[in-house]
Amino acid sequence: MTAPLSPELLARFAALVAPQDVLDEDAAAPRLVEPRGLYRGRGPVIQPRDTEQVAAIVRLAAETGTRIVPQGGNTGLVGGQTPDPSGAQIVLSTARLTRIREVDPDENVMVVEAGVTLAAAQEAAVQAERLFPLSLGSEGSCTIGGNIATNAGGVGVVAYGNMRDLVLGVEAVLPDGRIWNGLRRLRKDNTGYDLKQLFIGSEGTLGLVTAAVLKLFPAPRDLATAFVGLRSTNDALALFRLVRQRAGAALTGCELMPRIGIDFTLRHMLGTRDPLDAPHPWYLLIELSSPVEGGLAGRLEEILAEAMEAGLVSDAAIAASVEQTAAFWRIRMGMSEVQAREGGSIKHDVSVPLARVAEFITEATAAVAAFAPRARVVAFGHLGDGNIHFNVSQPVGADKAAYLKSWSAMNAVVHEVVHAFEGSIAAEHGVGRLKRDLLPGVKSQVELDLMRTIKRALDPQGLFNPGVILD
Ligand code: FAD
Numbered sequence: 147m148t149a150p151l152s153p154e155l156l157a158r159f160a161a162l163v164a165p166q167d168v169l170d171e172d173a174a175a176p177r178l179v180e181p182r183g184l185y186r187g188r189g190p191v192i193q194p195r196d197t198e199q200v201a202a203i204v205r206l207a208a209e210t211g212t213r214i215v216p217q218g219g220n221t222g223l224v225g226g227q228t229p230d231p232s233g234a235q236i237v238l239s240t241a242r243l244t245r246i247r248e249v250d251p252d253e254n255v256m257v258v259e260a261g262v263t264l265a266a267a268q269e270a271a272v273q274a275e276r277l278f279p280l281s282l283g284s285e286g287s288c289t290i291g292g293n294i295a296t297n298a299g300g301v302g303v304v305a306y307g308n309m310r311d312l313v314l315g316v317e318a319v320l321p322d323g324r325i326w327n328g329l330r331r332l333r334k335d336n337t338g339y340d341l342k343q344l345f346i347g348s349e350g351t352l353g354l355v356t357a358a359v360l361k362l363f364p365a366p367r368d369l370a371t372a373f374v375g376l377r378s379t380n381d382a383l384a385l386f387r388l389v390r391q392r393a394g395a396a397l398t399g400c401e402l403m404p405r406i407g408i409d410f411t412l413r414h415m416l417g418t419r420d421p422l423d424a425p426h427p428w429y430l431l432i433e434l435s436s437p438v439e440g441g442l443a444g445r446l447e448e449i450l451a452e453a454m455e456a457g458l459v460s461d462a463a464i465a466a467s468v469e470q471t472a473a474f475w476r477i478r479m480g481m482s483e484v485q486a487r488e489g490g491s492i493k494h495d496v497s498v499p500l501a502r503v504a505e506f507i508t509e510a511t512a513a514v515a516a517f518a519p520r521a522r523v524v525a526f527g528h529l530g531d532g533n534i535h536f537n538v539s540q541p542v543g544a545d546k547a548a549y550l551k552s553w554s555a556m557n558a559v560v561h562e563v564v565h566a567f568e569g570s571i572a573a574e575h576g577v578g579r580l581k582r583d584l585l586p587g588v589k590s591q592v593e594l595d596l597m598r599t600i601k602r603a604l605d606p607q608g609l610f611n612p613g614v615i616l617d
Pocket of ligand 1: 288290292297
């Protein structure tokens with residue numbers, strides 16, 4: 147269906163929620179464009195207040211063949227939350243599903259609705275003296291439902307895993323309008339297929355996640371953070387291994403940054419300053435944390451001294467205060483944002499086997515230099531997960547629009563190297579619309595058939611997020 151929704155049909159949808167829960171054109175506008183402006187769409191934005199309202203909307207959509215685009219915080223970077231320009235699709239927003247239904251510190255679980263922001267979920271855990279460890283640059287706006295739908299990663303994966311590892315149960319409205327209450331909180335449950343896993347990473351193509359049971363962890367009582375200057379990515383990898391070996395489970399963050407990324411940050415983010423006296427080609431932000439009080443700063447200092455003796459570390463600063471810790475992290479968390487201030491940036495969210503990260507960065511950088519000699523590679527990210535945001539900023543002074551026209555060709559250059567390293571072209575942000583047509587090149591026919599079989603079984607009318615992941 148490509149004709150815009152008729153006023154009569156829109157009125158039927160609107161009647162299922164309160165009048166203020168269907169956004170007018172002005173209020174809807176920011177929700178119809180994805181964060182980088184790569185996708186723009188049209189259509190009504192409907193914000194149900196509970197699971198029953200979601201189910202009623204989906205039942206009407208199923209009856210009338212209306213397509214649904216699920217949306218959380220609208221921070222996704224692959225266009226999965228943006229409707230197409232036809233006006234025929236409805237955006238089903240979780241903005242009003244914001245209840246924290248339960249926090250149980252004894253069981254180390256909490257039950258939250260899909261529209262709760264990640265920051266609010268973290269805060270609810272803190273109030274109960276617990277930790278919810280997922281942490282992303284977009285945590286103030288992204289939602290638990292979006293985190294589940296994209297199997298979000300972020301800076302804590304090295305210790306706690308992806309969202310997939312943090313979800314015990316899911317409640318979802320299926321494409322036929324039925325509610326599946328899978329809000330189990332069991333750590334062990336082998337009663338057949340683990341259906342919640344289907345929704346984790348499904349990018350809104352199999353139904354709308356309305357709530358989830360999340361795992362909590364003991365709150366950290368000790369924290370040590372270091373900003374380390376290094377000569378090379380090989381040294382960064384060797385240092386990561388050393389810290390993992392010496393600190394074990396206390397290693398809860400290990401982020402790689404290049405000098406150019408630090409330069410961009412110092413140039414564009416007010417109030418930032420270089421934590422080290424002299425510039426270095428590469429940096430690691432290392433975080434140790436533990437629920438047991440005391441001793442981590444000393445341990446980190448010892449490990450860094452050992453690394454320095456081995457010639458791995460050029461210089462390092464250990465945060466002496468909460469403010470300094472925040473300042474270190476601010477540099478890392480701002481690294482995506484500041485690239486926009488340097489003109490066009492072509493993104494690659496890739497992963498390769500950990501042992502080959504350094505080699506990958508070298509080869510991909512050489513491939514980019516051959517393709518676009520003056521383009522500026524900004525390779526940073528979650529070293530401990532083998533996940534690099536291999537972004538390429540436009541040459542200084544180049545025309546942004548002309549540069550961005552080389553997006554697909556640049557992707558092909560970098561993805562060829564990823565392929566040679568047996569990596570993934572969508573490590574964190576998912577496939578969405580942006581990478582959909584690349585999927586047949588990286589998945590076997592058997593895998594694609596299985597994915598289509600699952601989609602057809604759950605959503606035979608193709609109502610949920612058409613054109614996302616699969617065409
Ligand atoms: P949206 O953007 O609204 O939607 C994303 C996808 O999920 C869409 O396909 C949508 O249809 C679907 N969806 C949303 N809610 C639901 C639901 N309730 N049920 C079913 N489907 C749903 N991602 C990472 O993994 N790691 C990072 O480190 C990271 N850093 C980021 C930093 C910045 C500055 C920005 C802007 C983004 C970053 N992201 C990162 C990407 C993004 O924040 C995550 O993908 C996030 O999980 C999306 O959540 P959201 O609520 O904004 O979802």
